[in-house]
Amino acid sequence: MAPTKTDNQKPIIKKLNDFYIQTRRKYLVQLTEGKYITLNKDRMENVFYLNDGMIKRHLNGDLTYGIFAGGYFNKFISFDVDCETRDAARWATLRLIYVLTEEFNIMRGHIHVSLSGNKGYHVDLFFNKPIAIQDLKAFYTTVIQEVGEVPNGEIEFRPSWSQGVKLPLGVHQKTGRRCWFVDTETLEPIKRYDYILDIEPMPADTVTDQYFDLSDEQAAEFEHVVESTDITANVADYSAGLKRATRILDAGQLLESNSRHHVTFDLAKFFHSQGYEGDEAVTHILTVLHNTPRDYFHSDSTPDFWRREAERITALVFDRGYTFGNTDQPIVIHKSEILAVLSCGTFKTKQLLYAMLVTSKRYGKSFYLTAPTARKMLGTKSNETVTNALKRLADGGFIEYTRKGEIDVAMSRDIGRPRYKPNKYRLLIDEPAADEPSVQVTQEQSVVEVAFLLCDPAEIKQYVKRREYENQWQ
Known part of the structure; x- marks a missing residue:
């Protein structure tokens, strides 16, 4: 079947963006022999960000792209069914769909299955709120335990930061097969690109009560902060995030306008790594923000919003154990x-x-x-x-x-007793x-x-x- 016309591809590209793409800095490209290469903007100078033009080529079958999770959050989960034979893959996929509907009360209309282009299937669930990767993995593990042993194959968790998954509706570069979505009852291909236009995300609390009340834009911003602060070229150098945190603490205020979100995240990680309690971290962060001239913030940003965001981001950092990126490197x-x-x-x-x-x-x-x-x-x-x-x-x-023995003047004033800086x-x-x-x-x-x-x-x-x-x- 010929690819859709250019005029009709725009809403399909938009849906692929909305449902699948959490980071554009790192992605997969499938080669003609079926192998994949990973392109990473942070490590390769001449790499482009994943963009709509690439997705258009994906739909046209010229190249085939895959995506990774952002590192901490994702807005979908894919069960990658990979078996030695098509019959085994078919059985495993139908078994997985049964478990999701009967054991986890997920509506069949929220389960979306596509062909892998070889022998397997991808079973995808999309969510209305970003969910932490580790919570998606916990859900995956529980589901797989209910599915039981898969003969001559396995069902793998996708995507993560290290393991990507191919976008649907493209062409497998080795087999030449189009990766259509399929009917969840019969697994017969639905040879229409516009199937994706009818997909609606499911409530995040269907699979976990640990989702975060973030918009897609906020999650993308969070992932960008993580990517930009956790990458270190040399283990003996400052982590970029830690260096910023120490400069902020030394100054006692924001050093750049419109940097509240980045600084809150960096400071939360700093205080967590230094053994502070969550409420102490929030207090220190708010002290920095309140000591900052008002014109450093967006015009509609309020102290009450700063407090809510400081509490939310600090809770996230402390609950997930986020630290600066080079703590585990030799x-x-x-x-x-x-x-x-x-x-x-x-x-x-x-x-x-x-x-x-x-x-x-x-x-x-x-x-x-x-x-x-x-x-x-x-x-x-x-x-x-x-x-x-x-x-x-x-x-x-x-x-x-x-x-x-240096007194933190601003903090001491706020709490009414002497408080010393570290x-x-x-x-x-x-x-x-x-x-x-x-x-x-x-x-x-x-x-x-x-x-x-x-x-x-x-x-x-x-x-x-x-x-x-x-x-x-x-």
Whole structure:
């Protein structure tokens, strides 16, 4: 069947945009042999954003495109049925539709199935509100448990940030088959492009009570903030988001007009990473906003709206555990740095200096450290233990304060009692030589593990007292 005429493609392209596309920065292109390549605007200089012209070529069958989820939210879920035979795929798809309708009370009219172009099917559900990816995955897992074992195949979750799914209504570049939507009773192809025009999204609370009251525009803005702040070129550099957060906190106000949403998100992640409670984070964020000149905001933006947005975004960040993007990436530790750690004092002091070393490599030599974060680093509930360890490190010349005991004037005024800003520190450990031994480590590895990777037991014993070695290092 020939592709639709140009005049009729516009509403179809709009529907594909509305239902499927959460991010345009990263997408799939299918090659003639059926394989896919991933194009990512953030990593490839000459890549275009996914646009309507590309979708038009997709509908014409010239090229075939696929999409990814934005990373945190999506407005649809696709069950990708992939089996060795068409009969097995047909059985699995009909079984899945039965489970969705009978076990999860989803109306058949809200289930939309399309051909994969090979042997399988894509079973799609569309929602009226964006849903967190992890909640969609939880729903998927529950459904698949009810479906049971799929003979000679599997049903996979799509899309995620790392695994995309092909857009419907295009042509499979290897088989040449058009990926029509199909009848959910018979799985016979519905050879009409305008099928998609009749699709209506279903209520998000049909599958989860954890959806977020975001418009598509707000979700897209959130995803853009995530993408722009979480990408780091070098694990030893500042995260872009953290750097912005620290600049804002130092200034005590917004530094750019119309930046409230981005700053709220960055600050919420910062306070979460520093061990603050959610309500404390909201209070700090609102202090920054209230200290900002009014002309930095949209004319229709109100303090009440700031508060609601700060509460909503902070709850989202804390509930989902969002952090700055380089916290899980490996970093490089050199032997001289570990020897400095071994020489600094008690085992708790060694633990703290090693944790500060890791922090400095991730976020820069000058960094924040709050009491809750320091207690977490040491695995203690005692403020005295933290205070003593910090004093030993400062007295021993391993660290210095770049900010200490500074009162947060605006916060103190608002709460009616003195409130201090988080202390800032700088490491004074010598820079390692270029040719000395080093290892890549992750955040799960302890100072003991890393020390044994770089030093033999005899070297470690030169810096560690016998009782400490017997209790902590064996």
